[in-house]
Amino acid sequence: MLTREENDRLTQVGPGTPMGETMRRYWLPIATSDQLPHPDCAPLRSMLLGEPFVVFRNTDGEVGVLDEFCMHRRVSLALGRVEDNGIRCLYHGWKFAVDGTIQETPNHCNEKFRQRLKAPAFPVREAGGLIWTYIGPKEKQPPFQHYLFMEGPKENRVALRVDTAANYLQLWEGGTDSSHVGILHHDHVAIAKNKDEEFDLGVMAVEDHAPVLDIVDTEYGYHYAAKRRGPVDENGNESFSVRVTPVIFPTGRIIPAPNTFQYFLFEVPQNDHVTSTYIVCHGQKKADRHGVKAILGLNDERFWREEDCLFRASWEVNRMNQDRHRMDTSFAGFSGIEQEDAVLAVSMGPIVDRTKEHMVPADRAVVHLRARLLESIRRVEEGGDPIGLRVEDFSGVHSLIDTTVRKNESWQRLLPGNMELLKAAE
The missing domain is CATH 3.90.380.10 (Naphthalene 1,2-dioxygenase Alpha Subunit; Chain A, domain 1)
Structure with a gap:
């Protein structure tokens, strides 16, 4: 039997919680490869440890994991277009690469602006039929584990x-x-x-x-x-x-x-x-x-x-x-x-x-x-x-x-x- 406090420590996984911070130290699956069956297929909306993400496969077959919400006006990128090696927000057409690089901002044609900012993107590995990501502190990223x-x-x-x-x-x-x-x-x-x-x-x-x-x-x-x-x-x-x-x-x-x-x-x-x-x-x-x-x-x-x-x-x-x-x-x-x-x-x-x-x-x-x-x-x-x-x-x-x-x-x-x-x- 656990105390209520111990039960909370074990079961709560959001940002800032003891277990949430512990789990963020590992690589974790966020999708199966079958959920992104081919390049430029529909993106996937996926939650992990209480946070929302969009997972997509670009034209070259690479997988990206980004914050679900567009950094411009916070529209869901899971509604977006996956094309030309990026994912494009439907609202104003901002387009992002798998590493978060801003490729296009049609309503703000300023190249320095695009170069200065980057969408929140997370490390990705695809192995064993699963798509894995790491969303913890960058400086503490562990080795990817082999099964x-x-x-x-x-x-x-x-x-x-x-x-x-x-x-x-x-x-x-x-x-x-x-x-x-x-x-x-x-x-x-x-x-x-x-x-x-x-x-x-x-x-x-x-x-x-x-x-x-x-x-x-x-x-x-x-x-x-x-x-x-x-x-x-x-x-x-x-x-x-x-x-x-x-x-x-x-x-x-x-x-x-x-x-x-x-x-x-x-x-x-x-x-x-x-x-x-x-x-x-x-x-x-x-x-x-x-x-x-x-x-x-x-x-x-x-x-x-x-x-x-x-x-x-x-x-x-x-x-x-x-x-x-x-x-x-x-x-x-x-x-x-x-x-x-x-x-x-x-x-x-x-x-x-x-x-x-x-x-x-x-x-x-x-x-x-x-x-x-x-x-x-x-x-x-x-x-x-x-x-x-x-x-x-x-x-x-x-x-x-x-x-x-x-x-x-x-x-x-x-x-x-x-x-x-x-x-x-x-």
Whole structure:
């Protein structure tokens, strides 16, 4: 259970807030590459940490991230024309390059004026099917971080964005909570079910919904093993079924899937009440976009559509689209992993009142997430770097699908890349 002050510190992300200033120290996704499908396509209006931006792809295919509002009279550039390697405001025709350079001011033909000023523009990287930006202090810009899903052919990757009306933390906490997997997601991970589906979350080896958690701090945040009671062999040796989840600061995690696929998820706050979840499925062979959307429950347009990325379930409009008539055969009355997770996050309200919770041992990874986030805030307030900021290469960090290990056997040895980034002594 948190105090109200701690809850506010963790959930408020606007300019000047403790968590907002901490998150501004990292590179963060602001869009998917698919949202800007070709040069000079329609610009994208996107919120990040309580601030509005316009994202556009110029004639040469370069991406720019600018303050949404034109520096002349504050009209939204998201309504503008993208042409001739710039974005043009509709009001008076001022035109800007991806780096904020003023290219034209039709109502003020003064070249020195254009050279003297520049529109607020932010560093951009396009990698792994996502568009990343940095909106923090210029003098503290960190190295761009490399993930495994940025490697290999594009066909081996599916990147999706889901905009959900809930605070980022309740979505991220759901991703660090292993005990709900076999309950909420029972239809997708139950024992001996969906064995042949390439994009499910994997067949759970045992039906144990109260796993014992081993938590290990790392330079990037922490990872934890959810250990469920496994079979006893003919010699009486006990075992665990182990599933390992890396939790990568400031908003990420990796969850396993069969056939060498992994899901990388980033819960990126648009503001205090809306989160953009970026989901990247990546593996060693071609990924099926339709199959990924189906296992996530994003193939149902009542819940989500590619054209706007909005998650549509709500109490007011459609009672969360729950199909209670199916609950004799479907545990939750929903279809798909992300669909189920997002619905429950929305059902909590925009920001959970964590002063009213009653935590149990299976929630230890969630409690640890909060503690590490508060630690990261403290470091920034004391003039240091937040957790994980200087880790440049995450390509060796992996999740681990349910794997049987003997009771006294170390699961850490199965993830050497993770263990190379153990937390430095503090």
